[in-house]
Amino acid sequence: MILNMGPQHPSTHGVLRLLLEIDGETVVKCIPDIGYLHTGIEKTCEAKFYQQVVPLTDRIDYLCPMTNNLTYCLAVEKLLQLEIPPRAQYLRVLLNELTRINSHLVWLGTHALDIGAMTVFLYCFREREQLLRIFENVSGQRMMTSYFRIGGVSLDPPLDFWSKVKDFIDKFPKRVDEYEGLLTSNPIWIERTRGVAHLTADDCIALGVSGPTARASGIDWDLRRDMPYSSYEKFKFKVPVAASGDVYARYLLRVQELRESNSIARQALEGMPQGPFKSDAPKVVLPDREKMKTQMEALIYHFKIVTEGFSVPAGEVYQAVESPRGEMGYYVRSDGTAKPYRVHMRGACFANLHALEKLCVGRLLADVVAAIGSIDIVLGEIDR
Amino acid sequence: MPQPAITDLEQLKDRPAVAALQAASLVESVKLDRDELTIYINRADIRQACETLRESPQTKFNFLCDVTCVDVFPSEPRFEVIYHLLSHSRKERVRLIAKVPGGDPSIESLMGVWPSVNFFEREIFDLFGLRFLGHPNLRRIMMPEDWEGHPLRKDYPVEGYR
Numbered sequence: 001m002i003l004n005m006g007p008q009h010p011s012t013h014g015v016l017r018l019l020l021e022i023d024g025e026t027v028v029k030c031i032p033d034i035g036y037l038h039t040g041i042e043k044t045c046e047a048k049f050y051q052q053v054v055p056l057t058d059r060i061d062y063l064c065p066m067t068n069n070l071t072y073c074l075a076v077e078k079l080l081q082l083e084i085p086p087r088a089q090y091l092r093v094l095l096n097e098l099t100r101i102n103s104h105l106v107w108l109g110t111h112a113l114d115i116g117a118m119t120v121f122l123y124c125f126r127e128r129e130q131l132l133r134i135f136e137n138v139s140g141q142r143m144m145t146s147y148f149r150i151g152g153v154s155l156d157p158p159l160d161f162w163s164k165v166k167d168f169i170d171k172f173p174k175r176v177d178e179y180e181g182l183l184t185s186n187p188i189w190i191e192r193t194r195g196v197a198h199l200t201a202d203d204c205i206a207l208g209v210s211g212p213t214a215r216a217s218g219i220d221w222d223l224r225r226d227m228p229y230s231s232y233e234k235f236k237f238k239v240p241v242a243a244s245g246d247v248y249a250r251y252l253l254r255v256q257e258l259r260e261s262n263s264i265a266r267q268a269l270e271g272m273p274q275g276p277f278k279s280d281a282p283k284v285v286l287p288d289r290e291k292m293k294t295q296m297e298a299l300i301y302h303f304k305i306v307t308e309g310f311s312v313p314a315g316e317v318y319q320a321v322e323s324p325r326g327e328m329g330y331y332v333r334s335d336g337t338a339k340p341y342r343v344h345m346r347g348a349c350f351a352n353l354h355a356l357e358k359l360c361v362g363r364l365l366a367d368v369v370a371a372i373g374s375i376d377i378v379l380g381e382i383d384r
Numbered sequence: 385m386p387q388p389a390i391t392d393l394e395q396l397k398d399r400p401a402v403a404a405l406q407a408a409s410l411v412e413s414v415k416l417d418r419d420e421l422t423i424y425i426n427r428a429d430i431r432q433a434c435e436t437l438r439e440s441p442q443t444k445f446n447f448l449c450d451v452t453c454v455d456v457f458p459s460e461p462r463f464e465v466i467y468h469l470l471s472h473s474r475k476e477r478v479r480l481i482a483k484v485p486g487g488d489p490s491i492e493s494l495m496g497v498w499p500s501v502n503f504f505e506r507e508i509f510d511l512f513g514l515r516f517l518g519h520p521n522l523r524r525i526m527m528p529e530d531w532e533g534h535p536l537r538k539d540y541p542v543e544g545y546r
Contacts, residue, residue: 035526042511043535047542078418081387205446208500219472226475315389315417318468318479320449329450331466346450346468354503383526 003365007036011114011369014379016353022365030360030368032353037383045343049309050076051150053343058144060345061381063106066092066099067323069148072343074229075319075330076150079312082281086273088152089231094165094268095138095147096230096321097261101172102131103324103376104254104261108179111251111373115192120182127168127175134164151285152278165269172262180255193247197359197371200245207358208351211326213375216253217245223322230321234271237264247374254376284310309338325349325376347381389417396421401478404440405433420479427465427482427491434497437469437478445469445478448494451504453512457538462486463514467494484514493519511536 006017015036021029041060045053057072058065070092077084109124132142138157139147147154183189204214214221222239224232240256242249278285286305287298304310314336320329326348335341352375359371396402396414399421405411410433412424425433437445450468461483469478484491493516494501505516506525513534516522524531533540 035524035528038526040535043540043542081418206499208448208498210447221472226472316422316479317418317420318450318477327449329468331450331452331468333454342452342454344450344452346452350503351500354500 005368007033012372012379013110013377016372016377016379016382018356018368020360020365020368025364025366027360027363027365027368030357032356034353034379034382037379039384041384042343042345045340047339049338050312050340051305051309053340054149055144055146057345058146059380060347060384061323061325061328061349061378062143063103063378064099064324065143065145066095066147067321067328068345069146070096070230071319071321071323071328071330072332073148073150074321075317075332076312078317078319079315079332079334080150080281080284082151082279082284084152084230084279085276086231087275088277088279090268090272091153091157091277092148092230093232093235094265094272095135097265097268098131098134098165098168100261100324101258101265102128102135104258105131107254107324107373107376108251111376112183112189114369114373115189117183117186117189120179123175123178123182127172130168134161134168137161137164149278149285151281152276156277162269162272165265169262169266169269173259176255176258176262183251184255190248192370193251193374196247196367197363197374198244198246199355199359203355203358207355209326209355209375210351211322211324211348212254212257213250213326213352213355215240216242216249218243223320223327227320229319235264235267247370250374311336311338312340320346323348325378325381326352345381345384347384349375349377349379350382353377353382387418389415391415400440400442400474401437401445401476404436404443408432408436410436420477422479422481425480425482427484430465430467430480430482431492431494431497433480434467434469434494437480438497443471443478444473445471445476447472448498448500449477451494451501451508453508453514453536455512455536455538457486460485463489463512465491465508465514489513490515490517492517495519510534513537 003020006012007015017033019031041056057068060068105124105128109121112120135145136142138161139145199217201218204217220241237260240253242253282301291298292302312334314334316333318331320327329346331344333342360368410429415422437443447470449470452466454464463484465482467480508514509522510524510526
């Protein structure tokens with residue numbers, strides 16, 4: 001029998017349609033059908049100035065907007081060969097780790113909800129609300145932050161930002177204990193997740209799986225540690241790796257990542273350097289408002305950047321960062337004008353979704369829900 | 385300003401990826417730009433080049449990150465298929481580019497080398513109209529099945545109707 005699951009289904013985390021061929025309760029074949037959220041962002045990018053693409057990158061993966069901002073900004077900065085001041089780099093690391101916590105919290109809440117543990121969702125969204133208020137405080141927006149700019153960040157954070165972040169970081173490890181208390185040794189949770197949707201390390205390599213899903217199968221690879229960017233080499237953190245490669249391993253691994261991210265955010269907060277928050281490149285970076293009102297050149301640069309954009313030397317780069325879901329890569333090609341010739345996003349979910357068939361085939365129908373939740377997909381990023 | 389790109393094969397022949405491919409005489413040209421190595425491959429050799437880079441003990445590019453395409457319309461050859469390879473053990477990336485003419489937009493599929501190319505090749509087929517020979521399920525993936533045209537081609541308008 002062929003069963004249609006989705007596109008409107010609460011446990012597909014967006015608009016994913018699955019064609020499931022089942023024999024009794026066992027899944028024989030699983031064909032994902034995607035494209036329901038395709039908005040042609042890659043095409044739109046080609047018609048925008050480089051700085052106008054930043055808000056588009058938020059919309060790809062709405063659970064980790066800062067990670068997408070960062071990847072795109074790093075790629076264009078690599079094309080321009082811009083130096084980023086240390087304060088901006090640390091701010092980016094701090095916000096990226098908070099974004100990772102935010103994303104993992106949504107994942108944990110919805111994943112547990114899918115499997116039937118309702119309470120966790122309420123706990124996770126309590127902390128997420130606190131994080132969204134921090135994002136609103138720093139960027140003016142709760143979800144589509146667009147806070148990073150090519151050459152730094154848009155503004156220095158407001159004064160009460162630091163105390164809010166510190167308050168969150170201090171309390172968060174206790175909160176993770178609460179989530180773990182609800183799930184880690186819960187017999188129903190273990191029954192539904194242990195040994196389910198198994199993936200080996202070789203499968204991960206062959207199917208292009210990256211991020212926490214690959215690390216839960218024993219692939220010891222984290223771009224933050226192995227190919228550091230944005231001064232991640234200055235931070236001390238562990239990369240959790242598990243061997244069993246099932247849904248339970250992915251859950252444990254992401255919970256450990258929550259703790260590690262909190263520790264990185266603490267290091268970034270405590271070691272936050274003073275100094276400028278954007279680089280000294282008047283042709284690329286918008287000037288301060290103060291300068292615009294007192295200096296003629298600043299006003300001219302501002303006018304030129306806003307009306308004509310800035311030209312980027314011809315070339316092509318691929319920049320990848322470790323997003324909460326895996327390797328997020330941006331391929332940007334410039335032909336020397338003010339608009340990108342081509343922007344391509346390598347979404348981690350797009351590759352990870354490909355492994356779904358491997359995860360589901362031969363398992364029970366009820367495990368499909370657990371498998372989808374465990375690879376943590378965001379359909380906005382898959383369809384772009 | 386960025387340093388000018390190095391395109392001299394002699395200067396780059398010690399790079400493991402270039403050396404491995406040159407041993408099998410698969411290199412058309414090379415480019416080192418902004419610390420990123422690009423190797424241009426003839427489209428007929430792309431499968432062999434990927435297998436060489438994956439198997440050779442000097443390169444060990446075990447992971448295929450990304451496949452994408454660029455349309456350089458109106459110049460010819462019109463399409464560039466771009467492969468980003470990653471080596472987990474050597475912590476290195478390499479970019480392979482195969483140029484495909486607009487008159488015959490087809491290239492061999494890499495499904496036999498990395499099954500992960502499945503969705504990427506379908507996406508390129510859908511949005512650029514390139515055919516991947518040997519792909520078992522080359523159907524549209526983003527656009528509806530009955531869509532006409534390939535949206536990411538440069539002669540396809542950003543706004544309005546065609």
